[in-house]
Amino acid sequence: xxxxxxxxxxxxxxxxxxxxxxxxxxxxxxxxxxxxxxxxxxxxxxxxxxxxxxxxxxxxxxxxxxxxxxxxxxxxxxxxxxxxxxxxxxxxxxxxxxxxxxxxxxxxxxxxxxxxxxxxxxxxxxxxxxxxxxxxxxxxxxxxxxxxxxxxxxxxxxxxxxxxxxxxxxxxxxxxxxxxxxxxxxxxxxxxxxxxxxxxxxxxxxxxxxxxxxxxxxxxxxxxxxxxxxxxxxxxxxxxxxxxxxxxxxxxxxxxxxxxxxxxxxxxxxxxxxxxxxxxxxxxxxxxxxxxxxxxxxxxxxxxxxxxxxxxxxxxxxxxxxxxxxxxxxxxxxxxxxxxxxxxxxxxxxxxxxxxxxxxxxxxxxxxxxxxxxxxxxxxxxxxxxxxxxxxxxxxxxxxxxxxxxxxxxxxxxxxxxxxxxxxxxxxxxxxxxxxxxxxxxxxxxxxxxxxxxxxxxxxxxxxxxxxxxxxxxxxxxxxxxxxxxxxxxxxxxxxxxxxxxxxxxxxxxxxxxxxxxxxxxx
Amino acid sequence: xxxxxxxxxxxxxxxxxxxxxxxxxxxxxxxxxxxxxxxxxxxxxxxxxxxxxxxxxxxxxxxxxxxxxxxxxxxxxxxxxxxxxxxxxxxxxxxxxxxxxxxxxxxxxxxxxxxxxxxxxxxxxxxxxxxxxxxxxxxxxxxxxxxxxxxxxxxxxxxxxxxxxxxxxxxxxxxx
Numbered sequence: 001x002x003x004x005x006x007x008x009x010x011x012x013x014x015x016x017x018x019x020x021x022x023x024x025x026x027x028x029x030x031x032x033x034x035x036x037x038x039x040x041x042x043x044x045x046x047x048x049x050x051x052x053x054x055x056x057x058x059x060x061x062x063x064x065x066x067x068x069x070x071x072x073x074x075x076x077x078x079x080x081x082x083x084x085x086x087x088x089x090x091x092x093x094x095x096x097x098x099x100x101x102x103x104x105x106x107x108x109x110x111x112x113x114x115x116x117x118x119x120x121x122x123x124x125x126x127x128x129x130x131x132x133x134x135x136x137x138x139x140x141x142x143x144x145x146x147x148x149x150x151x152x153x154x155x156x157x158x159x160x161x162x163x164x165x166x167x168x169x170x171x172x173x174x175x176x177x178x179x180x181x182x183x184x185x186x187x188x189x190x191x192x193x194x195x196x197x198x199x200x201x202x203x204x205x206x207x208x209x210x211x212x213x214x215x216x217x218x219x220x221x222x223x224x225x226x227x228x229x230x231x232x233x234x235x236x237x238x239x240x241x242x243x244x245x246x247x248x249x250x251x252x253x254x255x256x257x258x259x260x261x262x263x264x265x266x267x268x269x270x271x272x273x274x275x276x277x278x279x280x281x282x283x284x285x286x287x288x289x290x291x292x293x294x295x296x297x298x299x300x301x302x303x304x305x306x307x308x309x310x311x312x313x314x315x316x317x318x319x320x321x322x323x324x325x326x327x328x329x330x331x332x333x334x335x336x337x338x339x340x341x342x343x344x345x346x347x348x349x350x351x352x353x354x355x356x357x358x359x360x361x362x363x364x365x366x367x368x369x370x371x372x373x374x375x376x377x378x379x380x381x382x383x384x385x386x387x388x389x390x391x392x393x394x395x396x397x398x399x400x401x402x403x404x405x406x407x408x409x410x411x412x413x414x415x416x417x418x419x420x421x422x423x424x425x426x427x428x429x430x431x432x433x434x435x436x437x438x439x440x441x442x443x444x445x446x447x448x449x450x451x452x453x454x455x456x457x458x459x460x461x462x463x464x465x466x467x468x469x470x471x472x473x474x475x476x477x478x479x480x481x482x483x484x485x486x487x488x489x490x491x492x493x494x495x496x497x498x499x500x501x502x503x504x505x506x507x508x509x510x511x512x513x514x515x516x517x518x519x520x521x522x523x
Numbered sequence: 524x525x526x527x528x529x530x531x532x533x534x535x536x537x538x539x540x541x542x543x544x545x546x547x548x549x550x551x552x553x554x555x556x557x558x559x560x561x562x563x564x565x566x567x568x569x570x571x572x573x574x575x576x577x578x579x580x581x582x583x584x585x586x587x588x589x590x591x592x593x594x595x596x597x598x599x600x601x602x603x604x605x606x607x608x609x610x611x612x613x614x615x616x617x618x619x620x621x622x623x624x625x626x627x628x629x630x631x632x633x634x635x636x637x638x639x640x641x642x643x644x645x646x647x648x649x650x651x652x653x654x655x656x657x658x659x660x661x662x663x664x665x666x667x668x669x670x671x672x673x674x675x676x677x678x679x680x681x682x683x684x685x686x687x688x689x690x691x692x693x694x695x696x697x698x699x
Contacts (some may be wrong), residue, residue: 051683055668158688159696166699196694197687204681255649315698320678322693358586358667366585366650366659367643374667375588378677440699 019092023212024266026510050203093215158322309433345387620654
C-alpha cells in the first residue's frame with residue numbers, strides 16, 4: 001500500500017508532478033528503497049474513467065488553470081488562454097500523449113557544434129551525448145514496451161497509416177512504418193494490447209498505451225515507499241539560510257496550504273509550471289527565483305515546429321479508427337541544411353474527431369471553404385509535423401505582472417514567436433506532407449497551423465556551464481544541490497523527436513544519480 | 524438547456540401567413556420559433572424571437588452544411604438565449620449585433636437577403652467584432668459537438684464499448 005508520510009518528515013524526496021518525468025522518477029527511487037512523496041496538482045482518474053469524447057475528456061483531463069500568451073505565434077490569437085494542451089491529473093500528460101517513442105539522434109545532442117551559430121537562436125550543446133543515454137534509453141524502452149525494440153512487434157497499420165505509407169513509397173521515402181510506440185501490440189507487463197479504439201489523446205481506456213498512471217505509480221506504491229498526493233498544487237519551494245531546499249508549500253483540494261518537508265525536491269511540472277514555480281519561489285536570498293543565478297529560468301521556451309496536413313480523397317478513409325498516431329515517416333528527420341533550414345522533422349499520422357477537427361482545422365475559420373472540408377471528414381487522412389525548433393531567449397515563460405491564481409501566485413505568461421528556421425522547416429514539411437497525399441490522389445489538402453503546444457520544452461535548460469543554463473547533466477540545478485528538474489524543461493535543445501521517451505530516460509538516469517548522492521551524503 | 528420540442532401538428536397556411544415566416548422554414552409564434560414542416564419548436568426566454576431566428580440563419584451562414592436540418596443550428600444557438608438570460612451584457616451584445624446585421628442588410632433585414640453570398644459579404648465586414656466572435660466561438664463547439672450530427676459526417680464517436688475497431692474496420696481501406 002501507498003505509504004503515508006508526515007508533513008514534517010524531512011527525509012523524503014518530494015517530486016512535484018506525476019507525469020513522464022515525475023512519475024518515473026518516483027517509481028525508480030521507490031524501487032531503490034528511497035521514501036518519495038509525489039505532489040500532483042490534478043485529481044486521480046483511473047483508466048476506466050477516461051471518456052471517449054473529445055470535449056468531455058478535455059474537461060476531465062486538460063490543464064485549464066488560466067494562462068496568458070503572447071508573441072507572434074497564431075496560438076496567441078486563436079487560443080489566448082490555452083498556450084498548451086497538457087494534462088492536470090495523476091499521470092500528467094502521459095494520459096494524453098500519443099505514444100510515439102523515438103530516441104534523439106546523435107547529432108541533435110550537439111546542436112551548436114553541428115548546426116553552427118544560427119542568428120537569433122541560442123543554440124547550445126547538451127552536456128551529455130547519445131552514448132551516455134543509450135543504456136537508459138534501453139531501460140526506458142523496455143519499461144514502456146516500445147514497439148520495434150526488445151523484440152516487440154510493431155502495431156498493425158490503420159487506414160490513415162496505409163495512405164501515408166502508399167504516398168511515402170511513391171515519393172521514395174525509405175523509413176516509413178507504424179512507429180516506435182509505447183502502445184502494447186500484444187499483452188505485456190500486465191496490460192493488454194491495443195484494440196484500435198482511437199481516442200489515444202483522451203486516455204487509453206484499455207491501458208494499452210503506457211502512462212505513469214497505471215505503470216510506474218502503482219509499481220512504486222506497491223513498494224510502500226511512494227505516496228502520491230493528488231489535488232496538491234505546489235505554490236512555492238522553501239529554502240534555508242544556506243540556500244538548501246527544505247520543503248514545499250502546496251494547496252490541497254480545499255485550497256488549504258500545507259508545507260511538506262523534504263530532503264530533496266524534484267520539479268516535474270512540465271515546461272510552463274516548472275519555471276513558473278521556480279520564479280514564484282523567489283526570496284530575499286534569491287530575488288530572481290530559485291536556481292536562477294544565470295537568469296535562464298523560463299527562457300528558451302521551445303514547443304517543436306509543428307503543423308498538420310489533412311487531405312481529402314475521392315473514397316472513404318475513416319482515419320479516426322485505430323491508433324491516433326499510427327505511423328511515421330522519418331526520412332526528413334536528418335540534419336540537411338540544403339533544404340534551407342537546420343535540424344529535421346518527423347511526419348506522424350494524426351486523426352481528430354469531428355468536434356476537434358472543427359476547432360483546430362483552421363481556428364477562427366468559417367464559411368464554405370471551411371465547412372466543405374468537414375463535409376468530407378470520412379474521406380480525410382492526416383499527419384502531424386514535429387520538428388526541431390530554435391531556442392530563442394525571448395521565447396519564455398514569464399510571471400504575469402497582474403493576474404494571479406486562486407492561491408495568490410502570478411499566473412504564467414507564455415511568449416513564443418517562430419524563428420525563421422522554424423518557418424522554413426514548417427513550409428518544407430507542409431509541401432512534403434501535401435506531396436505524400438497528392439501522390440495517392442488527394443483532391444484537396446489543408447496545411448493546418450500548430451495546435452496549442454503539447455511538447456513544451458527547454459525552460460530550465462541543461463548546460464555544462466552554470467552561466468548557460470539552469471541544470472547540469474543530471475538535471476541537478478547549478479545553484480541548489482538538493483533541487484532537481486525532472487521534466488522536459490531540462491532539454492537543452494528540442495530535437496525532432498517526440499520528447500516523452502527522452503524525459504523518461506533522463507528520469508531513470510537521474511534516479512541513479514540522486515540515490516548515489518544521497519547514499520554519499522552529498523545531498 | 525435546450526428546449527427544442529416536437530410539435531403535435533403543423534400550422535394552417537392561414538396561420539402561417541398571419542404570423543409571417545422566416546425564410547420559408549421558421550415561424551415566430553409568441554416567444555417560440557416553430558418549424559411547421561419539420562415539426563419542432565424552440566422556446567425563447569431572454570432574446571427576442573426574431574433575434575433567435577436571425578441567429579439560426581447566421582449560424583448556418585457561418586458553418587453552412589446543406590445536409591444539416593435547421594434544428595441542429597437551432598440547438599447550437601440556444602445557448603445564446605440561456606446566456607443572455609443570465610448576463611445582461613451578453614443580451615445586449617447579441618441584440619445589438621443582430622440589429623446591426625439588419626441595419627447593414629437594409630430593407631427587411633438580414634434574414635430577407637435571399638442569397639448566402641449577400642449575407643456572407645456582411646459577415647466578412649463584421650467578422651472581427653466581439654458579437655461575431657462570441658457567436659462563432661460558441662458555435663464551433665455547440666454545433667459540432669452534437670452527437671446526433673456526427674453520423675451525418677461519417678464520424679462514429681465513442682468506440683470503447685464496441686471493443687474498438689480492431690474487428691470493425693480500422694484497416695479496411697480497399698481502394699489504395
